[in-house]
Amino acid sequence: MPTSIGLRLTPDDERILKESALPGETTTETLRRALRLLDHDRWLHQFRADAEALRGEDLNAEPDAW
Template identity: 45%
Template sequence: MGTKTGRGQRAVHAAAKKGTRSTTGIRLAPAEQELLDKLAKPGETKSDVIRRALHELDRREWVLAAQQDAERIDASGEDLNREPDAW
């Protein structure tokens, strides 16, 4: 069964293509609303908190991928210290 693309989804996609901002609505459980309120800095909007959280999540994913790469390289036995300098 295929997925339907609603008018809102097309608008978000079109906005993303143009580099303009889009609006996304979410429903928060009471615990999530409490977190949003708790994490907000003075003068920060809910949107600001969510943007900050998204950037932090992206950073954490990048760090996790870097750690996994380092572990893979370590497990392979590769040691760049034993390699001659390329310059």
């Protein structure tokens, strides 16, 4: 895993960073926040897929584990 990443920003990238940065936030902090949001979005996608797969599950019909 690299310890640093080089990135040539496109004009659109620069616009997104400028519009997305919180007051006083550095570009690095903005990118880290964006990565965390992407990770959370991936987690939500998996959560929704799991919930859909278990939609008909009736836990009351299952025997108690204890």
